[in-house]
Amino acid sequence: MQNCCSGLRPCTLRFVAKYVPKAAAEVNAYPEPLHILINNAAATPAKFSVTEDGLERQMATNHIGPFLFTNLVLPKIVASRTPSLTPRVIFISSDAHAFTPGLDISTLAQPTPEKYKTVFEPYNDTKSANVLTTVELASRLKGKVNVYTLHPGLIYSGLMSKPGSLADLQEYKILDADGQPNKDLPYEWKTVSEGAATTVVAAFDPGLSDKSGAYLRDCQVTKDDVAPHSTDPERASQLWKATEKIVGQSFDFRLFGTPFGAQLQSLVSQH
Ligand SMILES: NC(=O)c1ccc[n+]([C@@H]2O[C@H](COP(=O)([O-])OP(=O)(O)OC[C@H]3O[C@@H](n4cnc5c(N)ncnc54)[C@H](OP(=O)(O)O)[C@@H]3O)[C@@H](O)[C@H]2O)c1
16 A cells, blocks of 8 residues: 555445546546455345436445446556556445345336335345346456455444444344444354455455455355345346446456457546
């Protein structure tokens, strides 16, 4: 981080069209290379609402905003490769991706409150979208950039301690009557540092270099914890195309790393 001049720049992912391209343009203008992108942000589960883009609030923040941001900065990430360093993109998902019977891709563009019975259903869908996006992006990038997704663990983080989500988290017995972690849950609570460990492994462990597309849990690659509906390549491709349609841009990386691709990219960025 010694040479990092970028510092902290807040960006609201929820208003996809308004802020995400602006944030990506800012990052693309940084003089330093971009070796690791961690898509960590997630909206607090709360009552159904739509953003000014007409998207479900959690889906906009957790999937569509990060999808667009990642794709807009990907040329810079690819250009940051060196013979000894392959950059990485990480999508922080959750084991909650497996609590959905399968993301209904057809409703992403026009969400309705009737579709969601609890505040957690959109969250679970967004976490499935994170895994599917990892699968598709890893397949498209073919090792030019490595892509990972993961479950950080159950952590009493900012996501859990916002006043807006307290009642829902208590109703589902995730937090106790005092608003503290419910120790009777069949899952182990992690501290914030323990929760960050799997992300650090995904970002830096050289042992993962040939495992692009992997899902990590407890700092290890796992296949047992991933729901088949979230790793199905057909569905991953469908979600990619549906999300491209929503953001109004298509992204094709087959030319990345070729001289023609670089020429094309520089023409695009001049306009
Ligand atoms: N905590 C858990 O038990 C758990 C379990 C599984 C997976 N995860 C995943 O872990 C990741 C990190 O979550 P966390 O638990 O560490 O919660 P957190 O501390 O609340 O982190 C979430 C971050 O997302 C930011 N954010 C929320 N809405 C945003 C928006 N519209 N635009 C830009 N940024 C926004 C928040 O910023 P503000 O604070 O400024 O709102 C916060 O910095 C998430 O992807 C979550 O789904 C967490």
